[in-house]
Amino acid sequence: MSRVFVSADELLAHLRYLGEMLSSESDAFTELEHGLQTAALLATVAPHDSELHIAGLIHDLAHPWDGPGQPKHAVMGADAVRPLLGNRVADLIAGHVPAKRWLVTRDANYRAQLTEDSIMTLAAQGGDMSDAELAWFESLDSWQAMVELRRADDGAKVPGAITPGLDVYETPIRMRASLGTT
Numbered sequence: 259m260s261r262v263f264v265s266a267d268e269l270l271a272h273l274r275y276l277g278e279m280l281s282s283e284s285d286a287f288t289e290l291e292h293g294l295q296t297a298a299l300l301a302t303v304a305p306h307d308s309e310l311h312i313a314g315l316i317h318d319l320a321h322p323w324d325g326p327g328q329p330k331h332a333v334m335g336a337d338a339v340r341p342l343l344g345n346r347v348a349d350l351i352a353g354h355v356p357a358k359r360w361l362v363t364r365d366a367n368y369r370a371q372l373t374e375d376s377i378m379t380l381a382a383q384g385g386d387m388s389d390a391e392l393a394w395f396e397s398l399d400s401w402q403a404m405v406e407l408r409r410a411d412d413g414a415k416v417p418g419a420i421t422p423g424l425d426v427y428e429t430p431i432r433m434r435a436s437l438g439t440t
């Protein structure tokens with residue numbers, strides 16, 4: 259079941275719920291830990307891009323709503339936060355699946371680094387990009403940030419990794435929500 263968040267409080271409550279849910283990819287960490295690791299990695303590669311950190315934190319927030327292979331979770335997650343957090347955060351979330359397909363197509367070493375689960379879901383997500391799809395993706399405003407999010411996503415699967423907690427992101431989320439849709 260999909261939904262749309264109407265307040266930062268609602269979104270933060272959902273993120274806490276993800277802290278009690280094991281990752282769809284591993285029993286060794288929670289969905290929230292995966293998001294926190296993604297955000298922490300993005301903070302090192304793009305320290306001033308708060309919207310990218312938020313998008314990394316919440317990019318898989320729709321995992322509980324999607325089905326096997328998670329074919330729709332990126333779009334569902336983007337739709338859920340677009341009214342609250344604006345178009346760029348939503349687009350970054352929507353972009354993390356096409357970014358995986360872009361990397362698989364453009365980077366010969368990338369596929370070898372994917373986990374078994376990630377290779378399986380790739381087929382459900384569309385597989386390699388065609389030339390037209392590559393041109394479309396590279397025309398998007400934030401496509402390079404989407405690729406950064408994807409690379410962080412792939413590195414954010416370390417059991418027991420120590421990261422900043424959810425509290426670090428509460429103020430940035432509330433500040434972004436107060437700006438409305440831009």
Ligand SMILES: [Fe+2]
Nearest residue numbers: 292317318411
């Ligand atoms: Fe992820």
